[in-house]
Amino acid sequence: MVEKAEEILEFEIDDIKPITLGKRARHSIDFDGMKRSLACLPSAPMYERSYMHKDTVSHVLVSQNFEFIFTASSDGFLKFWKKAAVGIEFVKTFRAHLTKISGLALSKNEQRLATVCTMEQTMKLFDVSNFDVIHIIKLEFTPSVCEFINKTTSLSPLLAIADALLPKIWIVNTEQN
Numbered sequence: 001m002v003e004k005a006e007e008i009l010e011f012e013i014d015d016i017k018p019i020t021l022g023k024r025a026r027h028s029i030d031f032d033g034m035k036r037s038l039a040c041l042p043s044a045p046m047y048e049r050s051y052m053h054k055d056t057v058s059h060v061l062v063s064q065n066f067e068f069i070f071t072a073s074s075d076g077f078l079k080f081w082k083k084a085a086v087g088i089e090f091v092k093t094f095r096a097h098l099t100k101i102s103g104l105a106l107s108k109n110e111q112r113l114a115t116v117c118t119m120e121q122t123m124k125l126f127d128v129s130n131f132d133v134i135h136i137i138k139l140e141f142t143p144s145v146c147e148f149i150n151k152t153t154s155l156s157p158l159l160a161i162a163d164a165l166l167p168k169i170w171i172v173n174t175e176q177n
Contacts, residue, residue, distance in 0.1 A: 053077060059104040066110055068128065072101040078115060080131055092131045096124055102164075103146035107157045112174060114159050116143035123161065125174050141170060 055075035062069050067083035068091075076097035081088045097117035105114045106128075113126040121142055125135040144164035149171070150157050159172045 053079065058101060061104055061106050061113075063106060063110045063128070066128065068110075070104065070106065070113060072096070072104050072115065074100045076101060076117070078104075078113075078126075080128075094126070094133065097122065102144055103161070105146045105148050105159065107148040107174075108150060109153075109157075112148070112157050114146055114148070114174065116146045116161055118142055118144060118164050123159070123172065135174065137172070139170075141166070141168070143170075 053071065053073040053075075054077075055073045057071050058074050059072040060069065061071075069081040069083065069088060071079045071081065073079075076095060076099055078094045078096040078101065080091040080093075082091050096115045097120055099117060099119040101115050102118040103114070103116040107113070111128055113128050114123060115126075116123045116139075121139045123135075123137045123139055123143065123146070124133055125137075126132065127134045139161070141161075142164040144162045146159055146161045148157050149160045156173055156175045159174050161170045161172060162168075163170060
C-alpha cells in the first residue's frame with residue numbers, strides 16, 4: 001500500500017498543463033451615469049445609515065428611567081433604541097417572531113420586555129439591560145395582547161396575556177421556567 005501511494009505522488013513537471021480561461025468580456029464604465037447616481041445620494045452631515053423598519057411599525061414603547069425606545073413591526077422585528085442628546089441611536093434588532101407581533105409590554109421596573117405573537121402562539125421575554133432574549137415560551141392558547149401587572153418592587157414580574165379566541169386572561173410568571 002505504501003508503494004502505491006508513493007507511485008501516485010510521483011509525477012513529471014512536463015505532465016502538468018496550464019489551465020486556459022476564456023476571454024473576459026470588456027465592460028465600459030459609464031462615468032456620467034455614475035456621477036448622476038452619486039448626486040442623488042443623501043449628503044446631510046448626520047447621514048450615516050438607516051436602521052428603520054422595513055415594514056409598518058405596529059408598537060412603540062418608551063422607557064422613562066433608562067431612556068430606551070422599543071419598536072416592533074408587522075414583519076416580526078423588534079428594535080431597541082437609546083435616546084441621545086440629539087435624536088436617538090440604534091442599539092439592537094431582533095427577529096422576535098416570524099409574523100406580526102401582536103403584543104408588546106414593558107415591566108414596571110423596566111428590566112423586562114415581553115412580546116406575544118398570535119400566529120406562532122409564543123411569548124418571548126427580553127432582558128432590557130443586557131439586550132438579550134431570556135425566555136421563549138410556547139403557549140397553549142392563542143395570545144392577542146399582553147401587559148405586566150406586578151408592582152414596581154416585585155421580584156417576580158407577572159404578565160397578563162389576553163386569549164384571542166376565548167374571553168380569558170392568562171397570568172404568566174415570567175421568572176419561572
